[in-house]
Amino acid sequence: MGAEIVGHWIGGAETAGETDRAADVFDPATGKVARQVALAGAADVDRAVAAATGAFPGWRDTPISRRTRVLFAFRQLLDEAKDELAEAITAEHGKVVSDAQGEVARGLEVVEFACGIGHLLKGGHTENASTGVDVHATRQPLGPVAVISPFNFPVMVPLWFVPIAIAAGNTVVLKPSEKDPSAALLLARLWQRAGLPDGVFTVLNGDKEAVDGLLDHPDIKAVSFVGSTPVARYVHQRASAAGKRVQALGGAKNHMVVLPDADVDLTADAAINAGFGSAGERCMAISVVVAVGSVADPLVAAIAERARGLRTGDGRRGCDMGPLITGAHRDKVTGYVASGEQAGATVVVDGRDVEPDADGSGFFLGPTLLDHVTPAMSVYTDEIFGPVLSVVRVETYAEAVALVNGNPYGNGTAIFTNDGGAARRFANEIEVGMVGVNVPIPVPVAYYSFGGWKDSLFGDTHAHGTDGVHFFTRGKVVTSRWPDDGHRGVDLGFPRND
Numbered sequence: 001m002g003a004e005i006v007g008h009w010i011g012g013a014e015t016a017g018e019t020d021r022a023a024d025v026f027d028p029a030t031g032k033v034a035r036q037v038a039l040a041g042a043a044d045v046d047r048a049v050a051a052a053t054g055a056f057p058g059w060r061d062t063p064i065s066r067r068t069r070v071l072f073a074f075r076q077l078l079d080e081a082k083d084e085l086a087e088a089i090t091a092e093h094g095k096v097v098s099d100a101q102g103e104v105a106r107g108l109e110v111v112e113f114a115c116g117i118g119h120l121l122k123g124g125h126t127e128n129a130s131t132g133v134d135v136h137a138t139r140q141p142l143g144p145v146a147v148i149s150p151f152n153f154p155v156m157v158p159l160w161f162v163p164i165a166i167a168a169g170n171t172v173v174l175k176p177s178e179k180d181p182s183a184a185l186l187l188a189r190l191w192q193r194a195g196l197p198d199g200v201f202t203v204l205n206g207d208k209e210a211v212d213g214l215l216d217h218p219d220i221k222a223v224s225f226v227g228s229t230p231v232a233r234y235v236h237q238r239a240s241a242a243g244k245r246v247q248a249l250g251g252a253k254n255h256m257v258v259l260p261d262a263d264v265d266l267t268a269d270a271a272i273n274a275g276f277g278s279a280g281e282r283c284m285a286i287s288v289v290v291a292v293g294s295v296a297d298p299l300v301a302a303i304a305e306r307a308r309g310l311r312t313g314d315g316r317r318g319c320d321m322g323p324l325i326t327g328a329h330r331d332k333v334t335g336y337v338a339s340g341e342q343a344g345a346t347v348v349v350d351g352r353d354v355e356p357d358a359d360g361s362g363f364f365l366g367p368t369l370l371d372h373v374t375p376a377m378s379v380y381t382d383e384i385f386g387p388v389l390s391v392v393r394v395e396t397y398a399e400a401v402a403l404v405n406g407n408p409y410g411n412g413t414a415i416f417t418n419d420g421g422a423a424r425r426f427a428n429e430i431e432v433g434m435v436g437v438n439v440p441i442p443v444p445v446a447y448y449s450f451g452g453w454k455d456s457l458f459g460d461t462h463a464h465g466t467d468g469v470h471f472f473t474r475g476k477v478v479t480s481r482w483p484d485d486g487h488r489g490v491d492l493g494f495p496r497n498d
């Protein structure tokens, strides 16, 4: 018997691909290949888009009340399946189960937001804009849209987009990460059980070939992408060149600025949670602590003490921190630690010595704390995406702000202080899309929008919240006049409002 192959979800059923291409999917905690995933070719892209295109006219015209009922049913089923989904995430991503449950909960929030789509789609109406003339505005769905997601949130990131796109009357082709594809298939089954017509939600598994096929396909009207900055930039350019609406969220280097008056224990707890949660594989992970003045020594000591106490291992065993996504990625992250050390950083806690609580040879690196990191080192300049927390020491608040604002990424940042004036000034002058005040991972709630600035987002629309509704709809303004004797007569002049 061959290995299990995760297929695509097209037209309301799981289907094998039309190519022989497949990739290994690992259990990162054991290092073993758990199954394979089909990698779509051009024929699969065409089948997937055809299903989404065929389902669009019927779904577009389905009344909002009925669409909303499907959303409410999906919300209920998602809640009931949250443990199953979390286990599927942990099995392929490696993050600990409690973290995976948190991911599902944050995705569920967006479904709840989308349940209110009727209110969100309401347009304006002006009576008597001109004599006997009324005007109303409406927002209509775009058609089949593509969502392309990264490995690090196989449930939450698709749910940033899919519920809103579907609620607004679009059909969706989701291209999940090939590293952890199974959760998307579970979502597809839940949508079907919720009563969503076949073809409204499609899963196309694959790699660059599937992505390029979607970016170029004339029937795909919009692309929501989340992933690394080089790929986000590329997706934005290629989809834009094909005339599509596109939002492409990229990578990050999130700084936590700590002022001398901060509560050291509370700040150290926050740095640990935000630096090492999900083994640092979060786009909102804190990767740089900017210690201002005298806080540096006590803060580094407090973070180090906590980091040494963390238990790294299989996410199903109640550990604090799981493995990295692949062996290659773990080796890359380890290489950054070595290059930081060589460049003069102090390795305060060395995760390379970790003895994980796991069977086999999983892709582990323990929590690693580097002090005296400078902005010239690659551990500072690059997004590492692993459990490596760098401390940069500066003398003043102004230096800290200059460092954050000079960084090409602008996803998230946080300030830790008890000085309300300093925090307020920071929130105002920092050039980053999402800011926390004594909150290390300031992921906005679903009715606000999620998105970074600079190289962390290409396009001008953020994810979910009203930005999400705007992205997945286009505006139309209708000017109407009903026949009336006063309107008769030929007049070739430009219509005036009187």
Ligand code: NAD
Pocket: 148, 149, 150, 151, 152, 153, 157, 175, 176, 177, 178, 206, 207, 208, 211, 212, 226, 227, 228, 229, 231, 232, 249, 250, 251, 252, 282, 283, 383, 385, 411, 452, 456
């Ligand atoms: P990635 O860029 O490697 O992959 C993202 C998606 O693009 C996947 O579906 C993948 O199959 C596809 N892809 C990969 N290479 C491609 C190529 N050359 N051409 C076309 N498509 C390609 O990202 P990843 O490693 O899966 O995820 C981690 C990255 O995502 C990190 O950089 C992280 O910061 C970022 N991320 C950002 C956010 C955000 O909101 N800004 C959220 C989560 C993750």
